[in-house]
Amino acid sequence: MIEHDVADLKLAKSGRTRIEWAGKFMPVLANICERFGRNKPLRGVRMSCCLHVTSETANLVTTLKAAGASVRLCASNPLSTQDDVAAALVRDHGIPVFAIKGENRRQYYQHIYAALAHRPEITTDDGADLVSTLHSKKRNLIPDVIGGTEETTTGVVRLRSMEKDRVLAYPIIAVNDSQTKFMFDNRYGTGQSALDGILRATNWLFAGSTVVVCGYGWCGRGVAARAKGLGAEIIVTEVNPVRALEAKMDGFRVMRLMDACRSGDVFITVTGDINVIDRRHMLGMKDRAIICNAGHFDAEINKKALDEITRSKRTLRRFCVEHKLKNGRCLIMLAEGRLVNLAAAEGHPAMVMDMSFANQALAAEYLVRHRGKLENKVYKLPEALDQQIARLKLGTMGIRIDRLTPEQAAYISSWRLGT
Ligand code: ADE
Numbered sequence: 001m002i003e004h005d006v007a008d009l010k011l012a013k014s015g016r017t018r019i020e021w022a023g024k025f026m027p028v029l030a031n032i033c034e035r036f037g038r039n040k041p042l043r044g045v046r047m048s049c050c051l052h053v054t055s056e057t058a059n060l061v062t063t064l065k066a067a068g069a070s071v072r073l074c075a076s077n078p079l080s081t082q083d084d085v086a087a088a089l090v091r092d093h094g095i096p097v098f099a100i101k102g103e104n105r106r107q108y109y110q111h112i113y114a115a116l117a118h119r120p121e122i123t124t125d126d127g128a129d130l131v132s133t134l135h136s137k138k139r140n141l142i143p144d145v146i147g148g149t150e151e152t153t154t155g156v157v158r159l160r161s162m163e164k165d166r167v168l169a170y171p172i173i174a175v176n177d178s179q180t181k182f183m184f185d186n187r188y189g190t191g192q193s194a195l196d197g198i199l200r201a202t203n204w205l206f207a208g209s210t211v212v213v214c215g216y217g218w219c220g221r222g223v224a225a226r227a228k229g230l231g232a233e234i235i236v237t238e239v240n241p242v243r244a245l246e247a248k249m250d251g252f253r254v255m256r257l258m259d260a261c262r263s264g265d266v267f268i269t270v271t272g273d274i275n276v277i278d279r280r281h282m283l284g285m286k287d288r289a290i291i292c293n294a295g296h297f298d299a300e301i302n303k304k305a306l307d308e309i310t311r312s313k314r315t316l317r318r319f320c321v322e323h324k325l326k327n328g329r330c331l332i333m334l335a336e337g338r339l340v341n342l343a344a345a346e347g348h349p350a351m352v353m354d355m356s357f358a359n360q361a362l363a364a365e366y367l368v369r370h371r372g373k374l375e376n377k378v379y380k381l382p383e384a385l386d387q388q389i390a391r392l393k394l395g396t397m398g399i400r401i402d403r404l405t406p407e408q409a410a411y412i413s414s415w416r417l418g419t
Contacts, residue, residue, distance in 0.1 A: 191222025
């Protein structure tokens, strides 16, 4: 048996059907997989992937394997692993997986080290923990690395800061920055799956309640739109004046979080920053307010402060913990402040991960094709590939669109013609 560390290989049967189910809704990735299977663009390439271990990710890593890559997978979050999927990847697909739902911090990093023991030529990351561990603790691996890909906004922000500090030691493709990724995965994926996580953890009725969305980036926009669709009144909090204005003109109330505390029934953080919901906010919230996070790290809610103001706590339901505060009120914290959509639900649906992971697959191919030609910088995938993914997705949805006539193409690229 190949090397692995998963919860229970006996779960593989259920994992296998789940992987198949997700695959049915990932036709763009399937199209790429078919070509990869024929042409083997990643033949012999060692890849270490640090991703949420889900049925959608399983379809990505099997695509990379079909392309000829030798892949190892570890989790990019201690709570997001689907244990049955991890088991099926090991038992049915022969892919070494190191991920267990609920693993502690020590195990989480042990698993990252196990993935790095593969001596990757490509790193595929979601949040940049793999890349930062490689750069800080395993620098001996750097000479072998062709490049890396990064899935999420938080990871891209970290990698850009590494580039700025001139410590980034190899090129990265910011998959997150493709239009076919952030406009769909971040907005419609997070919008739906964050509410899915809250619903599964609480069975909450959104209609008639007040939802406070902290952050109005692509994820916040999606969460606010979907919560509104379920009948909630939305309050948006922002630090960026342009985004705050956009939220206002999208029809939402906008105010400081401190002012929103007293009205909110559900608080959702999607900012990528630290201590967004802090002690003073939690002390100001009404009795039985729900707090949760859909940003990458569990840093957005000040958990230490919450514990300090808590008199006692008890688990009410799975991923749903009631904190009795010293001020006499209760707060309900979901999924330990970790990604509520992946911890309490299943993450984004396959239909949207199809495009995100099509970008990942094409980014890996691009890195191999451009081996040695890229600088140690964060790049976007070329727009032509982004457009190709959109065209493929439209095709699988049975949608045909118009093309510019030669006359229109000439007109739109010329400055000569005006009124
Ligand atoms: N990120 C958000 N949803 C995901 C999913 N279903 N699989 C992998 N990564 C994700």
